[in-house]
Amino acid sequence: MTEPSYREMWENLNLDIEAHDGLLEVLGKFYGDIYMSQQGRLQGMEYLDFVLSEVHGLRVKELIDAKNAGRKIIGSFCVFVPEEITLALDAIQVGLCAGADAGTEAAETVVPRNTCALIKSFIGFKMARICPYTESCDLIIGETTCDGKKKAYEAFGEMAPMHVMEVPQRKEADDRVLWKAEVLRFKDKLEKLTGKKVSAAALKKGIKTVNDKRRALQRLNVLRAADPTPISGRDVLLINQISFYDDPVRFTQSINTLCDQIEERIDRNEGIAPAKTPRLMLAGCPMAVPNWKLPYIIESSGAVVVSEESCIGTRNTRDLVDESGETVDEMIDAICDRYMKIDCACFTPNNERMENIKKLAEETKVDGVIHYSLMFCQPYTHEAFKVEKTLTQAQVPMLSIETDYSMEDVEQLKTRVEAFVEMIS
Amino acid sequence: MTEPSYREMWENLNLDIEAHDGLLEVLGKFYGDIYMSQQGRLQGMEYLDFVLSEVHGLRVKELIDAKNAGRKIIGSFCVFVPEEITLALDAIQVGLCAGADAGTEAAETVVPRNTCALIKSFIGFKMARICPYTESCDLIIGETTCDGKKKAYEAFGEMAPMHVMEVPQRKEADDRVLWKAEVLRFKDKLEKLTGKKVSAAALKKGIKTVNDKRRALQRLNVLRAADPTPISGRDVLLINQISFYDDPVRFTQSINTLCDQIEERIDRNEGIAPAKTPRLMLAGCPMAVPNWKLPYIIESSGAVVVSEESCIGTRNTRDLVDESGETVDEMIDAICDRYMKIDCACFTPNNERMENIKKLAEETKVDGVIHYSLMFCQPYTHEAFKVEKTLTQAQVPMLSIETDYSMEDVEQLKTRVEAFVEMIS
Numbered sequence: 001m002t003e004p005s006y007r008e009m010w011e012n013l014n015l016d017i018e019a020h021d022g023l024l025e026v027l028g029k030f031y032g033d034i035y036m037s038q039q040g041r042l043q044g045m046e047y048l049d050f051v052l053s054e055v056h057g058l059r060v061k062e063l064i065d066a067k068n069a070g071r072k073i074i075g076s077f078c079v080f081v082p083e084e085i086t087l088a089l090d091a092i093q094v095g096l097c098a099g100a101d102a103g104t105e106a107a108e109t110v111v112p113r114n115t116c117a118l119i120k121s122f123i124g125f126k127m128a129r130i131c132p133y134t135e136s137c138d139l140i141i142g143e144t145t146c147d148g149k150k151k152a153y154e155a156f157g158e159m160a161p162m163h164v165m166e167v168p169q170r171k172e173a174d175d176r177v178l179w180k181a182e183v184l185r186f187k188d189k190l191e192k193l194t195g196k197k198v199s200a201a202a203l204k205k206g207i208k209t210v211n212d213k214r215r216a217l218q219r220l221n222v223l224r225a226a227d228p229t230p231i232s233g234r235d236v237l238l239i240n241q242i243s244f245y246d247d248p249v250r251f252t253q254s255i256n257t258l259c260d261q262i263e264e265r266i267d268r269n270e271g272i273a274p275a276k277t278p279r280l281m282l283a284g285c286p287m288a289v290p291n292w293k294l295p296y297i298i299e300s301s302g303a304v305v306v307s308e309e310s311c312i313g314t315r316n317t318r319d320l321v322d323e324s325g326e327t328v329d330e331m332i333d334a335i336c337d338r339y340m341k342i343d344c345a346c347f348t349p350n351n352e353r354m355e356n357i358k359k360l361a362e363e364t365k366v367d368g369v370i371h372y373s374l375m376f377c378q379p380y381t382h383e384a385f386k387v388e389k390t391l392t393q394a395q396v397p398m399l400s401i402e403t404d405y406s407m408e409d410v411e412q413l414k415t416r417v418e419a420f421v422e423m424i425s
Numbered sequence: 426m427t428e429p430s431y432r433e434m435w436e437n438l439n440l441d442i443e444a445h446d447g448l449l450e451v452l453g454k455f456y457g458d459i460y461m462s463q464q465g466r467l468q469g470m471e472y473l474d475f476v477l478s479e480v481h482g483l484r485v486k487e488l489i490d491a492k493n494a495g496r497k498i499i500g501s502f503c504v505f506v507p508e509e510i511t512l513a514l515d516a517i518q519v520g521l522c523a524g525a526d527a528g529t530e531a532a533e534t535v536v537p538r539n540t541c542a543l544i545k546s547f548i549g550f551k552m553a554r555i556c557p558y559t560e561s562c563d564l565i566i567g568e569t570t571c572d573g574k575k576k577a578y579e580a581f582g583e584m585a586p587m588h589v590m591e592v593p594q595r596k597e598a599d600d601r602v603l604w605k606a607e608v609l610r611f612k613d614k615l616e617k618l619t620g621k622k623v624s625a626a627a628l629k630k631g632i633k634t635v636n637d638k639r640r641a642l643q644r645l646n647v648l649r650a651a652d653p654t655p656i657s658g659r660d661v662l663l664i665n666q667i668s669f670y671d672d673p674v675r676f677t678q679s680i681n682t683l684c685d686q687i688e689e690r691i692d693r694n695e696g697i698a699p700a701k702t703p704r705l706m707l708a709g710c711p712m713a714v715p716n717w718k719l720p721y722i723i724e725s726s727g728a729v730v731v732s733e734e735s736c737i738g739t740r741n742t743r744d745l746v747d748e749s750g751e752t753v754d755e756m757i758d759a760i761c762d763r764y765m766k767i768d769c770a771c772f773t774p775n776n777e778r779m780e781n782i783k784k785l786a787e788e789t790k791v792d793g794v795i796h797y798s799l800m801f802c803q804p805y806t807h808e809a810f811k812v813e814k815t816l817t818q819a820q821v822p823m824l825s826i827e828t829d830y831s832m833e834d835v836e837q838l839k840t841r842v843e844a845f846v847e848m849i850s
Binding site: 110154164168181384 | 535536537539540569571572573575576577578579580589591593594595599600602603606607770771773774800801803804806807808809810811827
């Protein structure tokens with residue numbers, strides 16, 4: 001019965017109410033089909049179901065309440081934006097809508113048609129006025145991780161308050177210098193915005209909070225890979241997706257509670273799928289809410305996803321910030337070091353990613369890998385070739401998928417995935 | 426009658442002789458149709474015709490002779506590679522084949538299908554073994570100007586000796602620091618390769634030589650824009666293309682001789698096209714030999730190209746290196762400053778390019794601009810939107826073309842160009 005108050009909130013955010021209603025309807029139906037239809041889900045998932053059902057409601061209300069209390073909302077589309085610093089300034093960092101076809105026609109008036117679905121999506125959501133997160137932001141942080149985003153932020157910057165961080169393209173000493181300068185520029189920008197200064201105590205706490213979130217997700221990543229696998233790949237994807245929206249402390253707590261339940265299930269040797277179900281790893285581009293297409297196809301094709309190598313997966317949680325720093329500068333250095341470990345395809349070379357994929361495939365005992373690239377995403381479509389080479393050497397079969405957010409290729413994808421699953425069974 | 430000796434040379438370079446013969450045949454026919462068919466060409470173009478006809482013959486022989494004399498050959502695909510330093514080490518810098526569909530099928534086994542034609546071309550030429558320049562190189566210099574090239578160089582680096590320079594993505598103080606480090610790294614690499622050290626005298630001479638080449642092309646760019654225009658856009662494009670292959674001193678001399686002839690023609694008020702022929706600027710992606718498709722279509726549609734804003738155009742010649750430096754470090758700084766002025770779409774923001782285009786449109790009194798992007802080239806397809814906005818404000822009509830190296834869309838392009846020319850006439 002909270003609906004009416006949300007409506008007023010959405011109106012105050014200047015959302016296109018009718019279009020937004022339509023979006024929520026589709027999202028709800030999609031979620032019902034893909035998530036609620038699952039058998040044997042863990043009780044702890046109820047919390048995630050609740051969060052997702054309130055993703056445009058309660059969580060947005062929290063943000064608005066925080067704004068009214070003087071806190072700032074920082075939006076981002078990328079794991080390179082250091083949440084530790086945002087939290088140290090008592091601001092809130094949220095991921096913005098980028099996972100559905102919305103406003104595509106409008107988006108194509110400002111960026112090329114041959115742009116990946118994720119980029120067209122965040123521009124489309126903005127132009128169609130249907131993302132309450134984007135509309136709540138005091139500042140949106142872009143980054144130069146790919147040509148598509150780098151140039152799209154120029155157009156986006158004409159519609160929303162933006163700050164762009166330069167992510168270097170190599171990982172040498174001079175790149176580390178550039179990256180530190182960019183992290184400090186980000187800190188300065190947020191300090192100006194919030195009217196606060198980053199203190200050592202607050203930054204230490206920020207680092208701890210984000211590390212705790214990563215530790216909970218690391219724990220989940222180990223548990224999910226048990227054999228038989230105790231939780232569906234879809235559910236873990238959802239958890240990773242929600243990690244970008246939810247309050248970090250509350251989220252960490254919930255995930256640890258869920259992990260306790262998973263451990264009990266593992267102790268009982270219970271799985272979410274029958275024994276001998278082929279185990280797959282998903283690798284590649286991030287999947288933003290509600291981009292659940294491929295995991296759903298995979299898990300409806302007789303396989304289960306037991307590990308996910310993407311920004312909305314292990315890439316964002318694998319490395320922690322060293323917690324031993326005491327001064328702000330020491331902690332900033334620790335943050336820089338940690339973020340420069342990210343094995344994004346924007347780096348050249350990016351051999352760490354090959355090593356990390358091989359390692360994750362071994363650790364999670366997968367029967368095969370599905371490499372997922374968004375169409376027109378140059379960094380990941382290029383690296384798909386290298387990943388395949390690496391996995392072939394490790395004798396792990398790989399299927400390379402290139403797709404977008406449309407539903408037109410679902411049948412075709414299903415055929416390819418089924419054939420792959422059959423091959424590795 | 427030099428043919429047999431070339432054949433031996435090509436065999437020694439391990440070219441696929443049959444495929445290479447086929448390429449030369451197509452190139453010759455194409456050149457005949459597009460260039461030799463022109464009326465009223467300047468006598469000085471004979472030199473260019475000769476150079477082009479010997480592009481895989483005499484010039485390659487010169488390179489091989491230079492190699493045998495102990496000089497090194499440095500290949501590149503980009504105007505960010507500082508030829509001044511190459512020359513200072515008595516090495517030779519050449520542009521590599523990237524302008525024709527060749528070996529595309531092979532290329533698509535190592536880079537995605539949705540890669541621009543230029544990138545697929547340089548990989549295809551390598552895999553098909555038909556570029557004598559690529560095969561002559563002691564070292565090939567890549568750069569991180571776009572995702573496509575950045576990632577393709579990883580694959581290319583497995584086939585040829587490569588060194589990749591990181592081009593920063595912004596133009597702030599920290600980026601200048603990174604770029605200087607990269608220029609010094611390039612210098613170190615070439616010093617190791619050549620076994621020489623860059624001396625102040627040699628670098629001063631290198632700077633002078635490259636500046637003289639730029640000055641000759643600047644002179645040409647002013648003269649070509651006379652009304653009536655004294656030289657076809659195709660011929661000027663060819664000159665710019667050859668500037669990447671030919672010996673710089675000889676080339677500069679020839680272009681200055683040609684400019685003397687153009688001045689005489691201008692004095693006689695003679696043009697290459699009838700008075701009132703619509704004057705166009707080409708802006709956007711570079712056109713490598715033999716990518717003459719669009720200029721030919723334009724100049725067969727009743728218009729003439731009087732200015733070209735691209736890397737194989739004004740972008741490479743607009744700015745000179747300051748010649749006042751006396752020490753190596755002063756000159757390296759001057760080189761860094763000059764290269765950081767390049768208004769490549771890889772930068773964000775890249776507002777200089779908008780200003781430069783507006784200025785060039787005014788200076789060369791164009792009736793319209795054709796913006797040319799290679800399909801899947803994200804930086805330039807994105808900037809096409811900004812260029813159009815800029816030109817609309819300046820009341821200059823613009824047509825945006827996105828194409829590749831195939832001939833399949835020639836009729837369609839012709840229809841669009843003709844309609845545009847008619848509109849602005």
